[in-house]
Each structure stands twice: as C-alpha cells, then as structure tokens.
Amino acid sequence: MPGRPTPGKPTQGKPRSGKPNAAARTRPADRVFKFLSTSAAVSIMVILAGVALFLIIRALPAITASWSTNPELKSGVTGGFASFWAYVSPLAFGTVWASVIALLMATPVAIGIALFISHYSPRRMASFLGYIIDLLAAVPSVVYGLWGILVMRPFLLPLQEWLNAYLGWIPLFSGKVTSTGSSILTGAVVLAVMVLPIITAICREIFLQTPKLHEEAALALGSTRWEMIQLCVFPYARSGMVSAILLGLGRALGETMAVAMIISPAIIASFRIITEGENSQTIASNIALNFPIATGMQRDALIGTGLVLFVISLAVNMVARLIVNAGTGRKKVFWRKEKVSTS
C-alpha cells in the first residue's frame, strides 16, 4: 500500500519480473493493435489540425476585411465595430471573466468535496458521493440553462439587490442592479456547478495518491487531521490541483448553452457582475446566439471569434500541462529522497 508509485515515475527502465521473451516475438494481433492505436493517435492530430485549418481559412476574410465599409460587417450582428479586433476583444474578456468568477466559486467547494471524499468520509459514503459528483457532469448543459432561468434567477435576485444596495460602492457590484436576474453572477453560479465535477474528480484522485507514509508520519508526530492535510496532502497535490482548476477553466471557457440562456449580454468589457445591460458576453454564447441569422461575412467573423476561443483554450490547456509536468518532475526528486530515508 505505501509503495504506490507517483504519477510520472518511470517504470520502463526497470526490468520487470518473468517472461523475457514476451516482447521479442511479434504476433499478428500485436501488429494489428499497434496499427489501430497508432492510427487513433494520429487521427487526433489530423482532426485538431483540420479544425484549426478550417477556423483560420474561414476567419481570414473577416479578420482582414475593412469593417467600417463592408456592407455585411457594418450592419446586423457585427455592426458598430471598427475592426475584427474591436469586436473580439470584449468577447474574449467576457469569456475569461465569466469563467474566472465561476472558478472562484467552484474551486473551494470542489477541493472541500474532494478532501471529504479522500480523507474524511467513511469508505462507503465516499464511493456514493463520488458517483453523485460524476452524475453532475452527465447533466446536459441545456438542463443547467433551464435550471438557471427558472430556479437560480429568482433565487439569486434578493442577494444581488442586497449586494447592490449595501456593497454598491465596490465597482464589482455597482451599476443598475438586475430586475430579472439575468446577470453574469447568476450565469457564473450555474457555470460553477458545471465545472465542479471535473475539478472534484481530479483533486480526489490526486489527494488519494498522497504517500500513506507521509500521512502516517505526520499523524505520528501528533498533528491533527487538518494539520496532516496541510503538511502532506496539499504540498503533494499542489500541481495537480492547479491543473484541475485549469482544466475546469477550459470547460467553463467553452460552455455555450447555459450561458446563452441565462446571461443578458452586451458586447462590452465590463467588470460589473449584477447588472442587466452591462454583462460582458462570452465568445461561445455569442456564436450560438447570432450564427443562425448571420450571413456571409458575418458568419466568417463569428468563426473568427471561434478561432480566438480555440487559441485561448489551447493556451490554458498547455499551461495546465506545463504545470503538471513541472510538478511531477519536482516530486520525482522528493520521492527518491524519501526512499533513501526509509530504506
């Protein structure tokens, strides 16, 4: 039990016990499965490249066009913007802004749930809770949207009025408070519930991998359970938690339906979160709302905003990867040290 390897710990180098011949002879089945899995891996690259290529090719005309003179771009859903960048930057801001608010609310709760499952709850309850959390991820986003409109909007309305009345001097809560509840705060609460499962699941896995020896050592030194978590679990899981949050961010960035249904949008960059007319719009929801009526160049412009979202998501995921990799690298050293000390 205590000897469970950390993620990223290389096991290939060591010769495994038994059968030295197993790898030497290749059988037809081996070759078939190697081919299948290789082509599956390649197809991912091809699909990704295909999507990127499609986005770039369709978006280029709208990015390079003159927005003030093009008859399609200067009217309708893209009307009133000087250039593609003037159109997309408030949208990019809104996308990140809504997701960050959602994460601020989701992260503490998710870590709390994960800790409870991994370190506090009785075993049977842990698996039941884990199952419930996974179920949360299976609910379609249009259902979350409806829930947001019918339940959360009226539910959060008094809170928003209170925030505006008493904390209105904070820029975040300033402006004309919403009267229908379609604010970015309501949207972010629903988004938070939606990203909760992904953060919880990853954190739970990482917390469970904390070396038992560390935990037992901490407890043996007289620390309480909470001190043990602070001393052993959090330092060990730090990079994993960061990447879980970033993966949650990736999920929130691309969420479309729930945001489109709940938030009353405007294409502006605004930090206000409880107003009606000053909610920053997100890229994905803007595309969903306006693509049906958009024509020709307007569609290209919307696809261009999709390209920007693609780049943002890619960047977030790459940062998450980097952090995970850096984290496991450091831990490897830590692991070896520990091995020396226990042997």
Added chain:
Amino acid sequence: MKAFRFGQAAAVLTAGALALTACGGNSSAAGTSSAGGSGSASAAADYSALAGTITAGGSSAQANAQAAWSAGFKAQTPKVTVNYDKSQGSGGGVTNFTAGSYDFAGSDAYLSADQATKAQAVCGTGGAVNLPVYLDGVAIVFHLKGVDKLQLSANTLAKIFSQQVKTWDDAAIMADNPGVTLPSTAITTVTRSDGSGTTQNFSNYLHQVAPDVWTAPVSNKWPVAGSSAQQGGSGVVNTVKAGDGTIGYADHSAIGDLPAAAIKAGDKYVSFSQDGVTKAIATAVTPAKSTVAGDLGQDIDYTKLTSGDAYPIPLISYDILCTKFKDAAQAKLATAYINYVVSDQGQKIAAKNAGSAPLPIELADKIRATLKTVS
C-alpha cells in the same frame, strides 16, 4: 470471453455503419420523383401524382406554420415529404439556399442585392424570387401587477425601448392610458439577445414612426444598451412573465397568455388581430426594388397604417426559391407545395395552428402568378 467482447464491438460498428448509410440514402430520394405531375399551378387541388422530398430550412418564425403546412400537404400527397429545418435561422436558410442545398429558404427578410447576385450562381441568370407567404405581427407584451390593459403610442413605445422613460407612472404612459392608475414600478425592457427578424421589424417600425425619439439604427441585433436581453422569442416571453414591470416584444404567435398592449395608429389604439395584420399588409406594402421579374419582396411603410383597423406592427416572412430549378421534377414539387401554402386552405391551417395572419387575396394571387413562371 474475449471473442464475445469482440462480437459486441463489431455489432456496434455494423449498426453504426447501417445508420450512416440510411442517412445517406435520404438525399437521393428527390431524384426518383415521378415526372408525371400535373405541373400547372392553376390545377391547385390535384397533387396526387407527385412524389419526392422537398428540402428546405431557415426562419424559425415560420417553423410552426411550416410544420402545419407540410402535414397538410402530406395528407394530400402521401408520397411527398417536406423537410423544413428551423434550426438554421434566416441567415442559415439563405446561406444553404445560395449554396444549392435547399429547394427553398425561409427568411424574415428578402434577399439583399448581394445575396440576390449570389443566388444567380445556383438559379442561373433568372435569379431567385422572394414570396411573402407568412404574416404575423410584433406584439408588445408586458407584465405589471394590477394592470392588464395597456395603450401605447409610437412615441411612448420608442421612449420606453430607448430607455428614456424609466418608470410606469411616467407622464408619457399616463397620457396614453387615461383613467388607469399606474404604479411607480421601474420599467425593465426585455429584448432579444440573438439576432432576429423580429428585432429588425420592430426597430424598423420605431425608426419610421418615431424618428424624433428613436435615434438608434435599424438592425436585426437589438441596438440599445441597458435592456434585459434574452434568447429567442420564448426567452423574452418567459422573462416578461417572470418579472414585474417588464415589457418586451415578440412574434404574436409566441406570446401565449401574456397581455399585449394596444398600439396607437392614427388616433385609435389597435389591439392585435389576424385581420388587422392582413389589412395592414394590404395597405402598407410597396414592392422592393428587384431585377427579377415576379419578385415579391416587400417594403413596409408603417407610417401609412393610420386607418384604425390595421395592426400597426405587421411582420412578413418569405419563402425564397429559384425561378429556374436544375431539376424540373423538383421545381414541380416545390411550386405545388408553395401553391398549397398560399392557398385558402394552407393559410387557414397556418392561422389555426401557428397563429399567423392570412395573406391578402391580391398578394396571394400575385404569388400564384409568379409560381407559374417557376420551372
């Protein structure tokens, strides 16, 4: 055990492949349509020899009417299937039409000059015609505790929707509603967050009838900041219903049991009625500029609607089709269908099932005349 697992996977794969081929087969159905249709548009009742599939899509405003029409048409011509894809929206309908994948497109606006040029690539130099087949009105819905009847003049409406009037007991609203006690509740305007033909019509109406108050542009995207913007007509209706002091605009066919304001036209306040819309279209439209013979794109002059029995904010949605189809059999199918749509029976079915307003007789006659030239 292993072999069994394999079998399962293979079964799933085969089922998937079958499903895919089944989908692929659909599109070729059009090619097998019989060429022996009666064809002539005047023989409106005899569709029995027709067979095949009509592929179309676009405006979601027409969706309910198209569903009623295709069911009604199917009852007379069991071998014809009409697929109308409402998820496309007007823009998607026109885009797919000019790409050649639709027999006709549903759109809340007639083709722009640019789109008409694009359509020539599919339809040949004859181009495409816009046929106004679906009429409705923009209803001004509201929800205000203690008030179930409201009268509004165009100027007041423009003031409310441009955020210049902020409470219900404002002098402008009081002047329109003598004898009614209005609360001092704040006004929340509810608009569409998605691009919409309804928004285009409503902003155009305000632009024409209240030019002094309404300075925002005419657009299919709501042009004034500060409103509560909701997705789709149903989003607007639900939000108006859930709030207090809310007012919004939506296609009349979508408002359910919400009260709608009577709008001042001339010196009377006119409530929505299907007849009122038909009268409005009969008096207020002028043919839009077009290079295509028989094109029936219409511009609405809202300022002409002063008679007191015409509803002041009518709405037109078009079906757009080529004057010359690539496949003559497909042309017969499409013209037979549109002929049914504009027939007395078709318009009545839509009025009953979708809440649309029947076409004025002269306009229906003009559409039938244009359909005769389609081949």
